[in-house]
Amino acid sequence: MPAPLRYIESSSHLPAEADAVVIGGGIIGSFTAYYLARRGLKVALIEKGVIAGEQSSRNWGWCRQQNRDARELPLSTKSLDLWERFSAESGEATGFQRCGLFYASNNEEELETWANWGRFARTVGVETHMLDAQQAMARAGAFTDKSWRGGVWSPTDGIANPGLAAPAAAKALMAMGSSVHQGCAARGLETSGGAVSAVVTEKGTIRTKLVVMAGGAWASSFCYQLGVRFPQAAVRQTIAAVATSALHLPDAFFSKSVAITRRGEGIHTLAVSGRARVDPTPQFLRFHRDFLPMFAKRWRNLFPGGFDGWRAGHEGVTRWRLDQPTPMEAMRILDAKVDAVAVVKAQERASELVPSLRKVPVVASWAGYVDSTPDGVPVIGEVPGVPGMILAAGFSGHGFGIGPGAGHLAADLATGAAPIVDPQDYSLLRFMPGGRVEVADF
Numbered sequence: 337m338p339a340p341l342r343y344i345e346s347s348s349h350l351p352a353e354a355d356a357v358v359i360g361g362g363i364i365g366s367f368t369a370y371y372l373a374r375r376g377l378k379v380a381l382i383e384k385g386v387i388a389g390e391q392s393s394r395n396w397g398w399c400r401q402q403n404r405d406a407r408e409l410p411l412s413t414k415s416l417d418l419w420e421r422f423s424a425e426s427g428e429a430t431g432f433q434r435c436g437l438f439y440a441s442n443n444e445e446e447l448e449t450w451a452n453w454g455r456f457a458r459t460v461g462v463e464t465h466m467l468d469a470q471q472a473m474a475r476a477g478a479f480t481d482k483s484w485r486g487g488v489w490s491p492t493d494g495i496a497n498p499g500l501a502a503p504a505a506a507k508a509l510m511a512m513g514s515s516v517h518q519g520c521a522a523r524g525l526e527t528s529g530g531a532v533s534a535v536v537t538e539k540g541t542i543r544t545k546l547v548v549m550a551g552g553a554w555a556s557s558f559c560y561q562l563g564v565r566f567p568q569a570a571v572r573q574t575i576a577a578v579a580t581s582a583l584h585l586p587d588a589f590f591s592k593s594v595a596i597t598r599r600g601e602g603i604h605t606l607a608v609s610g611r612a613r614v615d616p617t618p619q620f621l622r623f624h625r626d627f628l629p630m631f632a633k634r635w636r637n638l639f640p641g642g643f644d645g646w647r648a649g650h651e652g653v654t655r656w657r658l659d660q661p662t663p664m665e666a667m668r669i670l671d672a673k674v675d676a677v678a679v680v681k682a683q684e685r686a687s688e689l690v691p692s693l694r695k696v697p698v699v700a701s702w703a704g705y706v707d708s709t710p711d712g713v714p715v716i717g718e719v720p721g722v723p724g725m726i727l728a729a730g731f732s733g734h735g736f737g738i739g740p741g742a743g744h745l746a747a748d749l750a751t752g753a754a755p756i757v758d759p760q761d762y763s764l765l766r767f768m769p770g771g772r773v774e775v776a777d778f
Contacts, residue, residue, distance in 0.1 A: 367743025431497025
């Protein structure tokens with residue numbers, strides 16, 4: 337089933353022209369369009385399904401600096417400030433709060449890894465506190481019967497509501513005079529003199545010289561139509577939701593076995609940390625050599641899936657025609673199949689920490705496709721050989737929390753403004769021959 341989501345109305349008319357077109361109405365695309373609109377541009381946000389219908393509403397909702405790869409950390413820090421500023425600027429609610437994140441462990445190696453990260457993070461101004469066994473138990477309070485050797489407390493990190501955030505950004509950009517078009521797939525681009533001149537959608541063509549591709553799990557297949565190689569593959573992750581009004585649970589807790597997160601009033605989500613199903617697809621086979629180092633590093637949490645991903649079409653390797661329906665019109669929303677085993681395990685493991693959860697039924701569960709790059713770090717930047725096109729995709733399960741910062745950076749690069757952070761680490765060029773690819777360690 338889909339995750340809880342705020343639905344919004346689309347704009348009434350598709351414009352014949354726009355200063356910029358953003359393809360993909362997830363968290364990245366919505367915030368990119370918002371920050372472009374704040375610069376005075378007339379923006380058209382194009383979404384084949386509904387705003388945040390895929391992974392942007394199906395994630396944990398964490399907005400964290402803690403344990404980020406060093407390449408993503410500057411963007412994470414900026415994003416936390418932007419989460420706060422967005423609500424004040426727009427008047428739209430995202431559910432964001434700096435509630436702090438609590439990590440706990442009984443594994444000495446894991447604790448040492450966290451400690452090493454903390455020593456680095458403090459050199460760049462990130463507040464993070466290692467906890468000994470006594471402090472970890474005090475932080476856990478009555479919510480867990482389990483003892484811990486130690487943990488981490490990151491008080492300035494927080495959460496937002498995935499069902500509210502991207503729709504809030506879309507509503508905000510509409511209030512500034514830009515437009516949102518749902519049920520409107522972007523089939524491809526037209527060029528003039530080698531540069532972008534228009535975006536062709538199923539409902540008509542929009543003339544523009546600037547396009548941002550933020551299509552999530554569909555981005556690589558779209559790039560393939562343009563002859564652009566963007567290595568991307570997705571895994572399927574599952575979340576269970578339980579009603580917890582009568583329980584006193586933390587807003588955000590992580591252990592190696594299970595993660596617990598508050599999502600709205602009286603609901604917490606449970607997830608088996610890192611567990612995912614790998615559904616083979618044509619694109620997965622195409623890029624499997626690129627992803628071997630990552631899969632080798634994380635193989636213990638990856639399990640074979642089925643062929644739903646193959647049939648869904650988001651990782652295909654066929655060419656589309658601009659005057660014919662595309663796979664995106666056949667699959668409006670990737671409503672991935674729930675991993676029933678993951679739901680059971682999540683509830684069992686959470687119940688070991690909070691015995692009262694054994695009496696609390698699972699009220700909902702959902703799954704999503706998490707698109708990734710071979711090094712676990714997104715691509716945000718110009719597309720070589722396609723002037724006027726910015727790519728913002730491959731967020732590898734970290735996109736929600738850094739959504740505002742990533743959108744701001746994409747808007748910076750699209751307009752030639754001073755970038756909010758150094759964009760070098762996010763360049764697509766690192767996946768070109770001779771580029772350096774280092775798997776993120778988080």
